[in-house]
Amino acid sequence: MSRRTFPVIPGFGLTLGYTLVYLSLLVLIPLGALFIYATQLTWAEFWAIVTSARVLAALKLSFGTALLAALLNGAIGTLLAWALVRYTFSGRTIIEAMIDLPFALPTAVAGIALTALYAPTGPIGQFATALGFKIAYTPLGITLALTFVTLPFVVRTLQPVLADIPREVEEAAACLGAKPLQVFRYVLLPALLPAWLTGFALAFARGVGEYGSVIFIAGNMPMKTEILPLLIMVQLDQYNYAGATAIGVLMLVVSFILLLLINMLQRRIARA
């Protein structure tokens, strides 16, 4: 109704103008500068940088560990959301409040804390040492750090959806003879999947770009445990702006394509 009539509420020009100017100055123009700077490179130069062995190794590591961490969060987050929404148990309030700790805690603090825990002599790392493997300074350590910093995403997107599914729907399915797994597969999963994918995509995007928590636990060995954002940092330290720009553009383009794919998958599920 109010959408067709001329709005009686003032401020459209002011707020839209301010929003556009602020966003342009702070975000859009600077990001545009990245792409303009990249055009100073020829296509061959750009291609040579982004297909060099070190960049490809970092690309695989960054996207691989972010994907693993997002999947791990998909499982852990579903478990946490389920327990927090469906059950009342002692400690529930504390867990509920502490879920957001990874968002409130500076990533550098998370980084040194996780490194201390998972280092070969650390409280958890020593068990791994006894079993003959390492957690810190390996891709496994990077995955754990990413899982920590992106922990709240899946929980927080699933919780409201889960709370909105009436218990009666599941009970009706059970009364009609569905086994618990069938209830999950045919009743809960379709309702939860879009939100789950949103949380997954958020965690994945954050994980690909994450820097602070990872560099402490990664060990940062070229070709082995060097993530893409760190590689940009290394190029900048050597005043190789062209190299840093090319890697930055590569990262943005690959993330954009992957998020687009997740988005399309989500639409397809919503339509089905």
Add this chain to the structure above:
Amino acid sequence: MSSATLTASASNAARRGNAWGRRLLIGGAWLVFVLFLLLPLLIVVSQALQKGFAPFFAAIVEPDALAALRLTLLAVGISVPLNLVFGVAAAWCVSKYEFRGKSILVTLIDLPFSVSPVIAGLVYVLLFGAQGFFGPWLREHDIQIIFAVPGIVLATLFVTVPFVARELIPLMQEQGTTEEEAARLLGANGWQMFWHITLPNIKWGLIYGVVLCTARAMGEFGAVSVVSGHIRGYTNTLPLHVEILHNEYNHIAAFSVASLLLLMALFILLLKQWSESRINRLKASAGEE
């Protein structure tokens, strides 16, 4: 037997079957909590206090640490109010009007969340750095942005742009425009309408967004690290100071400063919990009406 009791017994049986599942899930939640959230927290404090309180306090009141604290507070103090005003303006135009390209605008507002913080720092280096687009001009006029305080503030601003807007947009969309329209019809001018109708309605959502924005501004690492140049006592924020101490193998000092940040994070969580419970209470009372 009536169908009601039949249903009840069947669902009771289902619940009994679920008792084990319930225990398993709650146990799992506790395990995740202890492993992922509690242990990292405890190790920060225990490492900081391993030699008692004296070295802990010494690391915190040391001049470089205090300078880092001041810079962190400055970055928070500038970026949070600016992004607060932006958030209100953005949420206002997105939620109160219909216009073409709105969904694109919402996507653009969220853009900084899907850009790596290191890239956020990089773009400012490309603009204002020595070899950047405005580098020569800035040098002529003796203005330094990169490796100086303005760069740190800019980088912090970039990564915290969406927080307030993101909280307010769904809230204000849900509230609609009827109350504001009524105020206008009763003769309120734009500002009166905003102060007496809109602001009280969005107050808790606003506080929630500010809390999240503050947390990120305080803890930002990657973006700030790129533009900082790590000059002690001048362009070091608290998280960067933690990194330097850690790289120098000064573990007690690193974890002491980290504890300070942890304390600030826990305080922020408390504020968040409080504003969230107020929002839920408002929603519940709105639902009863």
